[in-house]
Amino acid sequence: MYVVALAHFEGDPTTDAPALASLLGASAYDVRLWLKGLLPRVVFRSDSLHHASSVLSGMIRLGHGALACHSSEVVPSASMVRVRRFLLDDLGISADGPESDSVGWQDIRAVIHVVQRTTVDRTTRERVVLPTTRGGAVAVDRDRTNHEHDLEHVLYMFLREARRPWCLRERDARYIGLGDRMGATSRENFEKVLTLVRARATRARFDDRFALGEMPVSRNVAVRGAGQPEPTLSMPRESDLILHLLVTWLTRDMAAPYRAPPGEHPFG
Numbered sequence: 001m002y003v004v005a006l007a008h009f010e011g012d013p014t015t016d017a018p019a020l021a022s023l024l025g026a027s028a029y030d031v032r033l034w035l036k037g038l039l040p041r042v043v044f045r046s047d048s049l050h051h052a053s054s055v056l057s058g059m060i061r062l063g064h065g066a067l068a069c070h071s072s073e074v075v076p077s078a079s080m081v082r083v084r085r086f087l088l089d090d091l092g093i094s095a096d097g098p099e100s101d102s103v104g105w106q107d108i109r110a111v112i113h114v115v116q117r118t119t120v121d122r123t124t125r126e127r128v129v130l131p132t133t134r135g136g137a138v139a140v141d142r143d144r145t146n147h148e149h150d151l152e153h154v155l156y157m158f159l160r161e162a163r164r165p166w167c168l169r170e171r172d173a174r175y176i177g178l179g180d181r182m183g184a185t186s187r188e189n190f191e192k193v194l195t196l197v198r199a200r201a202t203r204a205r206f207d208d209r210f211a212l213g214e215m216p217v218s219r220n221v222a223v224r225g226a227g228q229p230e231p232t233l234s235m236p237r238e239s240d241l242i243l244h245l246l247v248t249w250l251t252r253d254m255a256a257p258y259r260a261p262p263g264e265h266p267f268g
Contacts (some may be wrong), residue, residue, distance in 0.1 A: 001046070001047060001071040002047070002048070002052035002071075003042055003044070003046040003068060003069055003071055003241065003245075004042070004052055004055050004056050004059070004067075004072055005039075005040040005041060005066065005067055005068065006020075006034065006039060006040060006041050006043050006059065006064060006065070006066055007039050007040040007065040007066060008039065009035055010065070010195055011063065013032045013035050013078075014032075014137040016062075017032050017035075020059065020062060023042055023062070024055065024119070026043070038209050040067070040245040040249055041123050042238075042241065042242070042245070052068055052224065065215055067248055067249055067252070069245065069248060071241065073244070074237075074240050075159050075164060075165055075244070076146060077167055077235045077243075078208060080165045080167040081095055081101060081164050081165070082095070083155075083157075083166050084096075084173055084174055085173075085176065085177065086177045088193070088196055088200075090200075091104055091105070092105050092107070093197070099187070100204075103157070103159055103166065104201055105200045105202070105204075106201075107159055107161070107163075108157050108201040108203070108252055109155055109158050109159060109160050109203075109204055109247075110156075110157070110204055110205045110207070110245065110247045110251055111156070111201055111204045111206045111207075112155070112156040112158070112206075112208075112243065112246065113154075113155055113194060113207070114153070114154045114155075114204075114243070115151050115152070115153055115154070115210065115214070116151070116152050116153075116215070116239075117151055117214055118149070118150040118222055119147060119148075120147070120148040120149070121147055122145065122146050122147075122223045122224075123143050123145045123222070123224050123225075124144055124145075124146075124224075125142070125143055125144075125225075125226060126142065126143075126144050127139050127140070130143070145178060152167070153187070153211065154167065155190070156171050156243065157197070157204075158247045165224075168193065170187060170190040173186070175188070175189035175192075175232050178192060178193070191231075205247075205250040205251055207250055210242075210246075212248055214248065215235075215239050215242065236240075
């Protein structure tokens with residue numbers, strides 16, 4: 001599947017949205033609604049390289065910032081290097097454990113700070129007393145579902161040379177590698193790691209738009225009783241796609257990350 005995204009809208013949404021809407025086969029209202037959220041935003045999908053290329057070219061002619069990719073090139077967050085135990089030094093960061101590896105600070109091309117939102121549908125069993133038609137009462141057990149929201153900070157490091165990205169999750173990481181800088185909470189320690197990475201990976205692009213504002217896609221889980229939802233190392237597929245598009249846009253003047261499927265050609 002070929003995907004085209006809007007990364008920057010040029011002009012006044014009131015006067016310039018209709019032209020973009022006409023190109024995309026959408027309404028001007030849809031375009032203005034997209035612009036109320038964070039970019040990049042997927043605005044067109046097609047199995048046809050020709051159609052996707054035509055839309056991409058049209059968006060660029062209108063003066064907008066646009067980019068495209070094939071869905072096969074998106075690295076799922078579950079396939080990224082899991083940074084759980086780690087060490088930081090002057091040369092780079094090392095991940096310990098089953099995926100023991102290291103990366104130099106100069107090899108990090110983008111540092112992305114995201115807050116992942118999980119909607120928890122928690123179902124509990126409660127007993128209520130209901131009146132009967134004969135003036136009495138009867139106890140009945142029934143399910144009650146409440147909706148809760150959980151937020152977790154996530155740090156992504158996208159590397160050069162087509163290496164798998166690295167992912168450090170706030171509550172999954174073990175912060176012993178911070179040494180005497182380690183704080184009392186995972187949130188505090190995550191911020192310290194983020195500050196250290198940003199200070200040392202000076203050649204990397206940094207973005208935290210999806211930490212200050214929500215990703216357009218959240219995870220939903222169902223939980224029964226007082227238990228906690230199972231931890232996950234992945235985001236929804238659509239979030240992985242948006243993250244890929246964001247990094248592509250931020251690093252577009254570095255090395256083009258697009259890799260076309262066999263027999264196809266990348267977008268021009």
